[in-house]
Amino acid sequence: xxxxxxxxxxxxxxxxxxxxxxxxVSSPQGRFAEGAALLDGTVLEQAWAHGKLLFVxxxxxxxxxxxxxxxxxxxxLPVPPEHVELGPPVLxxxxxxxxxxRHVADLRGPMACQVVDQEEVLRLVGRQGPDPLQPVDERNxxxxxxxxxxxxxxxxxxxLMDQTVLAGVGNIYRCEVLWRHxxxxxxxxxxxxxxxxxxxxxxxxxxxxxxxxxxxxxxxxDVLADTAAAWERGERPQVxxxxxxxxxxxxxxxxxxxxxxxxxxxxxxxFWCGGCQRRT
DNA sequence: GTTTAATGGGTAT
DNA sequence: TACCCCTTAAACT
Numbered sequence: 001x002x003x004x005x006x007x008x009x010x011x012x013x014x015x016x017x018x019x020x021x022x023x024x025v026s027s028p029q030g031r032f033a034e035g036a037a038l039l040d041g042t043v044l045e046q047a048w049a050h051g052k053l054l055f056v057x058x059x060x061x062x063x064x065x066x067x068x069x070x071x072x073x074x075x076x077l078p079v080p081p082e083h084v085e086l087g088p089p090v091l092x093x094x095x096x097x098x099x100x101x102r103h104v105a106d107l108r109g110p111m112a113c114q115v116v117d118q119e120e121v122l123r124l125v126g127r128q129g130p131d132p133l134q135p136v137d138e139r140n141x142x143x144x145x146x147x148x149x150x151x152x153x154x155x156x157x158x159x160l161m162d163q164t165v166l167a168g169v170g171n172i173y174r175c176e177v178l179w180r181h182x183x184x185x186x187x188x189x190x191x192x193x194x195x196x197x198x199x200x201x202x203x204x205x206x207x208x209x210x211x212x213x214x215x216x217x218x219x220x221x222d223v224l225a226d227t228a229a230a231w232e233r234g235e236r237p238q239v240x241x242x243x244x245x246x247x248x249x250x251x252x253x254x255x256x257x258x259x260x261x262x263x264x265x266x267x268x269x270x271f272w273c274g275g276c277q278r279r280t
Numbered sequence: 281g282t283t284t285a286a287t288g289g290g291t292a293t
Numbered sequence: 294t295a296c297c298c299c300t301t302a303a304a305c306t
């Protein structure tokens with residue numbers, strides 16, 4: 001679920017459902033009871049994201065900071081008619097519920113869920129690298145990422161997932177974008193050409209908004225073409241969960257037919273094609 | 281019924 | 294590198 005596209009999509013959904021209103025904020029599970037009490041009954045001004053960090057600005061300078069981590073989920077759903085009176089029943093471990101008579105947003109399993117001040121927001125965002133889902137400017141500059149990559153002996157695979165280098169990319173986008181540009185994931189950062197970095201960044205800028213629109217990571221050109229065509233027609237298609245290399249170890253590469261390889265690197269599953277992703 | 285894996289990341293060793 | 298946290302659904306026995 002959670003790479004950067006998920007958080008930007010969530011920010012939009014929270015804005016649409018609750019922006020400018022005063023929803024009920026609670027912690028059915030109890031573990032966020034104090035924070036929920038601080039926010040309950042105040043205006044939810046705006047939700048926004050940088051990389052995988054999600055922020056919800058409330059009145060009085062209070063901001064809710066949420067990081068979904070690996071397993072966190074946050075669904076924003078309409079309240080079905082039969083549950084308008086009492087609100088939908090709480091199922092499972094709901095750390096935080098934001099709700100009114102029209103919408104309910106239940107947060108489960110987040111790595112972080114806390115009320116922070118503006119200083120802390122700046123500190124958190126300041127540690128993040130540039131985010132391909134935000135406009136490039138002085139504060140969101142892919143060149144800063146390349147400067148780090150170009151003098152690093154760490155692998156490109158590791159650097160792309162380091163949120164202080166590049167914000168929002170997770171394991172799927174990283175594996176797939178490297179495949180798309182035939183780059184070996186274990187190349188050291190300092191061997192990555194500037195032109196290759198520019199291709200990676202531009203490709204993420206191209207791909208990730210489709211993740212925000214559809215809620216699904218799309219990295220195959222034919223899936224993207226079908227989805228974009230359907231979108232043009234005003235349809236909201238179900239996106240097939242298909243990738244080039246992610247979780248396809250032992251299977252043939254969709255491009256060259258060589259066997260997709262797999263290795264655990266820094267505790268994460270890394271996939272790449274042994275045939276068409278060169279080390280050079 | 282129990283174990284594992286998952287699109288993350290912080291902290292200790 | 295290891296270990297810890299968070300939750301749930303799928304994959305085991």
